[in-house]
Amino acid sequence: MLLVLLLAPLLTGFVRSVKARLLRRHGPPIIQPYRDLLRLLRKDAVLAHNASWLFRVAPYLIFAATWVAAALIPTFATGLMFSWSADLIAIVAMLGSARFILALAGMDVGTSFGGIGSSREAMIATFSEPAMIMIVFTLALIAGSTELSTVASFMLSSAVGLRVSLGLALVALIMVAIAENARIPVDNPATHLELTMVHEAMVLEYSGRHLTMIELSAMLKLLLYVSLIACVFAPWGLAPDGAGPIAYLIGIAAYILKLAIAGLLLALFETSIAKMRVFRVPDFLGAALMLGLLAMLLRFVSRSL
Amino acid sequence: MTALIDMMGIGREAPNHRPWPRAIVGLEVWRAAAAHLAAGHYSLLALWGESDAVHMALLEEATAQIGILTLECPDRHFPSVGQVHSPALRLERTVCDLFGHEPDGIPDNRPWLDHGHWGVRHPLGAAVASPADALPYAFLPAEGEGLHQIAVGPVHAGIIEPGHFRFTANGETVVRLEERLGFAHKGIDRLLEGADLARAANLAGRISGDSTVAYGFAFARAVEAAVGIEPPLRAVWLRALMAELERLANHLGDIGAICNDASFALMQAQCAILRELVLRTADSCFGHRLMRDRILPGGVAMDLVDDSIPDLRALLAELRRRFPGLVALYDNTASLQDRTVGTGVLQPALARQYACGGFVGRASGRSFDARRRPGYPPYDDLRFDVPIFTKGDVNARVWVRIREVEQSIGLVEQILDRLPAGSVRARFDPSASKSREGAALVEGFRGDILTWVRLGAEGTVQRCHLRDPSWFQWPLLESAIEGNIVADFPLCNKSFNCSYSGHDL
Numbered sequence: 001m002l003l004v005l006l007l008a009p010l011l012t013g014f015v016r017s018v019k020a021r022l023l024r025r026h027g028p029p030i031i032q033p034y035r036d037l038l039r040l041l042r043k044d045a046v047l048a049h050n051a052s053w054l055f056r057v058a059p060y061l062i063f064a065a066t067w068v069a070a071a072l073i074p075t076f077a078t079g080l081m082f083s084w085s086a087d088l089i090a091i092v093a094m095l096g097s098a099r100f101i102l103a104l105a106g107m108d109v110g111t112s113f114g115g116i117g118s119s120r121e122a123m124i125a126t127f128s129e130p131a132m133i134m135i136v137f138t139l140a141l142i143a144g145s146t147e148l149s150t151v152a153s154f155m156l157s158s159a160v161g162l163r164v165s166l167g168l169a170l171v172a173l174i175m176v177a178i179a180e181n182a183r184i185p186v187d188n189p190a191t192h193l194e195l196t197m198v199h200e201a202m203v204l205e206y207s208g209r210h211l212t213m214i215e216l217s218a219m220l221k222l223l224l225y226v227s228l229i230a231c232v233f234a235p236w237g238l239a240p241d242g243a244g245p246i247a248y249l250i251g252i253a254a255y256i257l258k259l260a261i262a263g264l265l266l267a268l269f270e271t272s273i274a275k276m277r278v279f280r281v282p283d284f285l286g287a288a289l290m291l292g293l294l295a296m297l298l299r300f301v302s303r304s305l
Numbered sequence: 306m307t308a309l310i311d312m313m314g315i316g317r318e319a320p321n322h323r324p325w326p327r328a329i330v331g332l333e334v335w336r337a338a339a340a341h342l343a344a345g346h347y348s349l350l351a352l353w354g355e356s357d358a359v360h361m362a363l364l365e366e367a368t369a370q371i372g373i374l375t376l377e378c379p380d381r382h383f384p385s386v387g388q389v390h391s392p393a394l395r396l397e398r399t400v401c402d403l404f405g406h407e408p409d410g411i412p413d414n415r416p417w418l419d420h421g422h423w424g425v426r427h428p429l430g431a432a433v434a435s436p437a438d439a440l441p442y443a444f445l446p447a448e449g450e451g452l453h454q455i456a457v458g459p460v461h462a463g464i465i466e467p468g469h470f471r472f473t474a475n476g477e478t479v480v481r482l483e484e485r486l487g488f489a490h491k492g493i494d495r496l497l498e499g500a501d502l503a504r505a506a507n508l509a510g511r512i513s514g515d516s517t518v519a520y521g522f523a524f525a526r527a528v529e530a531a532v533g534i535e536p537p538l539r540a541v542w543l544r545a546l547m548a549e550l551e552r553l554a555n556h557l558g559d560i561g562a563i564c565n566d567a568s569f570a571l572m573q574a575q576c577a578i579l580r581e582l583v584l585r586t587a588d589s590c591f592g593h594r595l596m597r598d599r600i601l602p603g604g605v606a607m608d609l610v611d612d613s614i615p616d617l618r619a620l621l622a623e624l625r626r627r628f629p630g631l632v633a634l635y636d637n638t639a640s641l642q643d644r645t646v647g648t649g650v651l652q653p654a655l656a657r658q659y660a661c662g663g664f665v666g667r668a669s670g671r672s673f674d675a676r677r678r679p680g681y682p683p684y685d686d687l688r689f690d691v692p693i694f695t696k697g698d699v700n701a702r703v704w705v706r707i708r709e710v711e712q713s714i715g716l717v718e719q720i721l722d723r724l725p726a727g728s729v730r731a732r733f734d735p736s737a738s739k740s741r742e743g744a745a746l747v748e749g750f751r752g753d754i755l756t757w758v759r760l761g762a763e764g765t766v767q768r769c770h771l772r773d774p775s776w777f778q779w780p781l782l783e784s785a786i787e788g789n790i791v792a793d794f795p796l797c798n799k800s801f802n803c804s805y806s807g808h809d810l
Contacts (some may be wrong), residue, residue: 023570023574098443112456115453173465190570193462194463195794196792244583274640274644277790277792277793
């Protein structure tokens with residue numbers, strides 16, 4: 001659980017640094033996100049006069065929900081403390097509640113940007129959550145369980161083979177991950193243009209420790225999705241339950257390597273594409289939903305696909 | 306229709322006004338001119354005030370004839386041109402704010418530059434203390450189901466100039482945009498009154514920082530016209546060299562910035578490198594990256610730094626080598642084209658009505674370029690094309706810039722090939738027995754900058770007006786965004802790239 005918390009800013013810093021390199025800039029050092037979080041933590045929080053209690057507690061709730069969700073995903077070992085208690089559906093629900101609270105907080109102060117951000121976020125969520133659920137069902141049908149440790153060990157076993165439905169689910173999951181993490185082409189995490197923001201517009205009013213929580217949750221979420229994709233579709237190196245320290249070490253090394261590869265690919269993708277119009281996002285996520293649906297149908301039609 | 310030259314003939318010609326005539330006319334001719342503007346026979350170049358008169362500069366596009374009409378208004382009233390020809394509206398509101406001349410019949414009598422924070426009203430006319438209980442600015446209403454307002458600025462999230470935008474939107478679709486400008490008002494008009502030529506040239510170069518060469522150029526030409534001197538040939542060519550370098554730097558910066566607003570940072574990074582190359586070369590050639598204060602009445606402040614011509618040639622070679630690749634990148638990135646094509650369309654009819662210059666006008670089919678017509682040296686001696694596009698969308702405005710970059714590269718090359726030798730500054734005595742007036746129209750990177758200056762007998766500026774091209778581009782932005790989505794506004798705004806500082810003066 002602590003590991004994900006510590007690694008999350010590093011992944012964000014790595015993606016930013018690779019993007020800067022691709023643009024022939026030096027960019028900030030890779031540990032800059034840690035410094036930013038510390039700086040924000042030391043600052044006073046400024047609250048709007050008309051902010052309600054919801055506005056103040058929202059960052060902690062969002063952070064808690066995201067952290068728990070991230071802790072439920074096997075990163076380098078399958079035997080997790082909480083494996084028995086929660087599965088993929090719980091993770092989706094956690095993220096859904098975090099988003100719901102964030103959207104509420106965005107509207108709480110009543111500025112127009114918060115409202116714009118919340119309505120856009122709700123629109124994106126409306127399309128991405130069904131797609132996510134479809135992907136979860138596909139995986140569950142194939143592996144016979146929604147519990148991630150079981151899914152991961154099933155994926156490692158030879159019973160999987162090459163399946164079309166898994167391929168479709170992978171593509172759909174990547175699309176959902178891009179939308180959920182407010183990356184280009186759906187949202188631009190680095191923009192300063194108030195009118196184009198989605199995620200940033202909702203958190204415009206936050207400062208100090210509240211902003212720390214929100215920024216950290218955003219970083220955790222990115223890590224969560226990368227871990228999820230890695231755990232389900234590239235589970236090599238995962239240490240099985242009760243393995244020795246060597247296996248754990250291999251697991252950690254493999255995990256960090258997977259994160260680095262994912263960060264590199266994400267930065268490369270973001271640099272090579274422009275942001276899409278807000279109204280193109282439903283098309284984009286609709287495609288993800290269709291892919292998820294197709295994957296599940298294929299699974300029903302034929303056991304081997 | 307009446308030819309402009311005939312209309313000018315009806316009035317009393319003002320003495321010592323060069324190079325175009327200025328006629329002092331009565332109400333009849335003033336109203337007739339407004340009717341001609343409304344009918345599209347003439348284009349409005351500028352409308353500005355003085356303590357006891359209003360002036361209006363007109364252009365007849367067919368003949369490239371320019372004339373200035375003056376209406377004396379001792380009673381502080383003049384018939385509004387804006388009531389029949391809307392491009393004049395904001396200009397008249399400004400005249401009213403600064404001088405207190407009331408435009409009779411104007412449909413919109415809200416203040417424009419005056420936000421009630423000056424402490425006085427009509428600072429350039431009969432100044433009176435401003436009332437303490439000023440009315441709040443009433444934005445234009447929009448009615449309908451489910452409309453909401455979004456207020457943006459004047460303080461923005463990025464480091465840009467101040468301006469307020471009030472959107473009325475239905476969900477994501479913009480129903481109406483209204484701008485409120487004037488936050489960058491610096492009182493240049495008052496500062497110029499009574500300034501000697503050196504200080505006035507200094508001030509003119511500080512009106513809009515990115516067009517400092519063009520403003521210096523325009524001011525110098527107007528003064529030279531008033532005094533009746535010609536700068537040395539080498540100075541004229543060096544001025545064009547600076548103007549083209551400024552155009553290159555700004556267009557390159559703009560192309561990158563537009564792409565960046567579509568979150569395509571790669572293009573901006575590449576264009577910023579090229580822009581930086583241009584600025585560094587300008588620094589090594591003229592000792593200042595933006596070449597500020599290098600153009601003075603009578604010539605230029607300094608000759609090219611020794612041995613800097615090879616630097617310029619190297620810059621051209623580098624631009625020629627790298628720019629086509631960037632154009633291809635822009636053209637071949639489908640996700641970028643998806644954002645720019647068809648976004649923020651400006652109708653050609655509106656561009657014509659507002660006599661809108663620069664890349665905004667040329668992307669909507671208006672071919673006006675002050676370098677070509679009425680033309681001024683040394684451009685009448687140089688080969689270049691004026692690129693025209695007719696679609697009027699963001700994509701067209703990017704393409705005008707791309708083509709103009711190519712033309713400017715060609716122009717700099719011609720200038721280097723044919724740069725004459727000689728002195729770079731003519732000394733002259735600006736004092737004379739009587740006052741003289743001069744006007745000039747110079748093409749900056751945004752469009753045509755009009756300058757009108759009256760010199761007093763002792764050689765100082767009595768009154769000077771500099772009209773930024775943005776006056777006729779800002780209102781069109783409101784029209785171009787209509788029916789687009791809110792999130793596309795930054796893209797449209799950047800493709801117009803109007804000046805706040807030059808407009809707010």
